[in-house]
Amino acid sequence: MLASIAHRVPPRSYGPWEQVASTLAEGLVARGHDVTLFATADSVTSARLHAEAAAGYEEDAAVDAKVYEALHIAACFERAAEFDVISNQFDFLPLAFSRLVRTPVVTTIHGFSSERIVPVYRAYDDIAHYVAISDADRHPSLTYDATIHHGIHLEQFTLGAGDGGYLLFLGRIHPDKGTAVAVDVARRAGLPLVIAGVVHDGRYFAEEVEPYVDGSAVTYLGPVGPAERDRLLGGARALLHLIGFDEPFGLSVVESLATGTPVIAFPRGSLPELVDDGLTGFLVADADAAVDAVRRLASLDRAACRKAARTRFSAERMVADYERLFARISAT
Amino acid sequence: MLASIAHRVPPRSYGPWEQVASTLAEGLVARGHDVTLFATADSVTSARLHAEAAAGYEEDAAVDAKVYEALHIAACFERAAEFDVISNQFDFLPLAFSRLVRTPVVTTIHGFSSERIVPVYRAYDDIAHYVAISDADRHPSLTYDATIHHGIHLEQFTLGAGDGGYLLFLGRIHPDKGTAVAVDVARRAGLPLVIAGVVHDGRYFAEEVEPYVDGSAVTYLGPVGPAERDRLLGGARALLHLIGFDEPFGLSVVESLATGTPVIAFPRGSLPELVDDGLTGFLVADADAAVDAVRRLASLDRAACRKAARTRFSAERMVADYERLFARISAT
Numbered sequence: 179m180l181a182s183i184a185h186r187v188p189p190r191s192y193g194p195w196e197q198v199a200s201t202l203a204e205g206l207v208a209r210g211h212d213v214t215l216f217a218t219a220d221s222v223t224s225a226r227l228h229a230e231a232a233a234g235y236e237e238d239a240a241v242d243a244k245v246y247e248a249l250h251i252a253a254c255f256e257r258a259a260e261f262d263v264i265s266n267q268f269d270f271l272p273l274a275f276s277r278l279v280r281t282p283v284v285t286t287i288h289g290f291s292s293e294r295i296v297p298v299y300r301a302y303d304d305i306a307h308y309v310a311i312s313d314a315d316r317h318p319s320l321t322y323d324a325t326i327h328h329g330i331h332l333e334q335f336t337l338g339a340g341d342g343g344y345l346l347f348l349g350r351i352h353p354d355k356g357t358a359v360a361v362d363v364a365r366r367a368g369l370p371l372v373i374a375g376v377v378h379d380g381r382y383f384a385e386e387v388e389p390y391v392d393g394s395a396v397t398y399l400g401p402v403g404p405a406e407r408d409r410l411l412g413g414a415r416a417l418l419h420l421i422g423f424d425e426p427f428g429l430s431v432v433e434s435l436a437t438g439t440p441v442i443a444f445p446r447g448s449l450p451e452l453v454d455d456g457l458t459g460f461l462v463a464d465a466d467a468a469v470d471a472v473r474r475l476a477s478l479d480r481a482a483c484r485k486a487a488r489t490r491f492s493a494e495r496m497v498a499d500y501e502r503l504f505a506r507i508s509a510t
Numbered sequence: 511m512l513a514s515i516a517h518r519v520p521p522r523s524y525g526p527w528e529q530v531a532s533t534l535a536e537g538l539v540a541r542g543h544d545v546t547l548f549a550t551a552d553s554v555t556s557a558r559l560h561a562e563a564a565a566g567y568e569e570d571a572a573v574d575a576k577v578y579e580a581l582h583i584a585a586c587f588e589r590a591a592e593f594d595v596i597s598n599q600f601d602f603l604p605l606a607f608s609r610l611v612r613t614p615v616v617t618t619i620h621g622f623s624s625e626r627i628v629p630v631y632r633a634y635d636d637i638a639h640y641v642a643i644s645d646a647d648r649h650p651s652l653t654y655d656a657t658i659h660h661g662i663h664l665e666q667f668t669l670g671a672g673d674g675g676y677l678l679f680l681g682r683i684h685p686d687k688g689t690a691v692a693v694d695v696a697r698r699a700g701l702p703l704v705i706a707g708v709v710h711d712g713r714y715f716a717e718e719v720e721p722y723v724d725g726s727a728v729t730y731l732g733p734v735g736p737a738e739r740d741r742l743l744g745g746a747r748a749l750l751h752l753i754g755f756d757e758p759f760g761l762s763v764v765e766s767l768a769t770g771t772p773v774i775a776f777p778r779g780s781l782p783e784l785v786d787d788g789l790t791g792f793l794v795a796d797a798d799a800a801v802d803a804v805r806r807l808a809s810l811d812r813a814a815c816r817k818a819a820r821t822r823f824s825a826e827r828m829v830a831d832y833e834r835l836f837a838r839i840s841a842t
Contacts, residue, residue: 245627248605249630252605255610271580273580274580274607275584277585277588278611279610280611292574
């Protein structure tokens with residue numbers, strides 16, 4: 179398994195690609211597979227670890243991204259003959275190596291950062307095995323072997339009471355994630371908003387979020403680790419996920435469901451696949467409808483949210499899906 | 511031959527890596543070799559052209575550098591079995607593919623953009639064939655097969671009279687190239703300075719060069735094509751090459767010599783290998799010494815400059831050096 183090296187595996191806080199690589203690698207090892215994880219040297223795994231970079235390039239300025247991406251990907255392909263299948267969780271660059279080895283490469287496409295990267299996926303469509311992370315994220319010009327929704331470790335999330343009296347924003351502070359919309363909706367709904375996550379767009383934060391942060395109506399906590407994440411999610415009345423882009427998959431959405439907390443979201447990208455409208459949250463057309471949805475939260479059952487997460491978004495389900503796919507591909 | 515795809519081959523104006531790739535490819539074809547040039551689709555060559563990118567990523571915003579670098583390099587390595595040798599004029603990324611094919615890869619190292627890229631070269635030192643472009647640019651931790659100085663097409667440069675009454679700066683406008691030092695030296699020497707080249711550092715240009723541009727004492731022409739380059743060089747009393755970095759090779763230095771124009775330079779990097787002090791120019795310790803050197807220009811013989819260029823820096827010499835190296839490597 180070729181992980182991203184922006185962060186270690188699993189990530190300390192932000193790092194959805196690295197989180198998925200970790201969950202999948204650990205799950206496959208638990209099911210008895212011999213897994214070699216290509217990741218940063220500070221990664222923590224029960225798989226065999228092969229590291230070229232000492233740390234993630236987002237975490238250590240001494241690690242040059244382009245240099246270590248090259249060494250990291252090459253290391254995996256140079257050992258390709260040892261593996262039945264290569265699980266590429268890295269983005270498009272490994273595809274460029276894929277015709278030079280016999281080992282099948284299964285590429286999980288974690289979203290298209292821009293339409294400009296599609297030509298590489300198209301160039302390898304004939305030999306590649308693509309996995310979409312949601313049906314919504316399937317690109318019409320590519321051929322996919324499967325859609326596999328991400329799964330999470332349910333045991334790391336506790337069914338909470340949702341009795342903290344606040345709404346929660348959890349994710350990167352960026353217009354894509356709709357932080358400012360969440361501020362607006364919470365204010366109009368008359369509930370405090372707690373914001374947790376890394377600032378990915380400093381100007382957006384300074385201009386559209388920070389002016390409202392007063393420590394009571396709006397609180398900003400910065401990035402949070404797993405334990406606080408669980409506590410914050412479990413105490414929230416709802417997660418506000420009022421995104422400004424077609425999100426390929428929302429890990430925080432299914433994490434919220436795992437704590438029993440419903441999600442109020444705009445129905446863009448994968449969201450209709452993640453939230454059952456009227457059961458595990460509300461899919462709303464605009465900010466006005468989001469304010470209205472906050473008032474209807476009492477009609478939702480927190481146990482039903484947790485159950486949906488367990489049934490549809492568990493690590494076990496994800497690992498089983500990939501295991502089936504890898505078995506099928508390596509047998510042909 | 512794997513060229514850089516920042517610009518087309520040969521470059522319209524700036525593009526030293528693409529210029530060397532062009533000179534070498536054309537020279538090998540002229541000597542009867544079957545050469546496939548991997549370059550942009552708008553490249554002009556008598557070799558077989560394989561293009562993935564429509565144009566250079568520095569010249570066409572629609573070309574994503576990372577995407578097309580991947581497709582471009584992969585295309586070459588996917589066809590590796592067709593070639594006796596791959597001449598890598600691209601930088602370090604192709605090395606990552608080099609263990610996956612049997613064809614030897616000869617990598618011309620066009621300089622180290624930073625010490626941070628050295629780990630990739632070191633990781634492939636065992637199987638790589640490195641060519642230094644000057645002895646000065648050899649990195650102590652790497653093993654080289656040869657130093658091959660660049661060569662130029664002498665027939666594209668005319669022995670000029672040096673009677674334009676000006677000093678010349680030719681190259682990127684950047685502190686590395688010493689544009690502001692050239693302005694200072696020319697003013698103190700009492701001669702007009704003509705500046706030609708692309709602005710690579712806008713702030714440096716605006717603050718340290720542009721204030722002196724008055725169209726008479728200091729003239730700025732922008733980038734210039736081959737014909738004007740030849741005319742400008744041939745009319746200059748001297749080329750001022752008062753660099754602020756250890757330059758791996760200075761193409762403009764040998765182009766200047768080819769027009770008979772001597773070079774006044776700081777003796778950093780490859781410059782002592784390019785300029786014969788007291789014969790084809792002056793190697794000077796500082797700006798004061800450069801001003802003094804301008805006054806001693808009459809002691810130099812322009813024909814000797816042209817002769818040095820013909821003897822040591824012709825395309826034919828460079829092509830013959832590479833041909834010998836490629837033959838030796840493909841025979842082993």
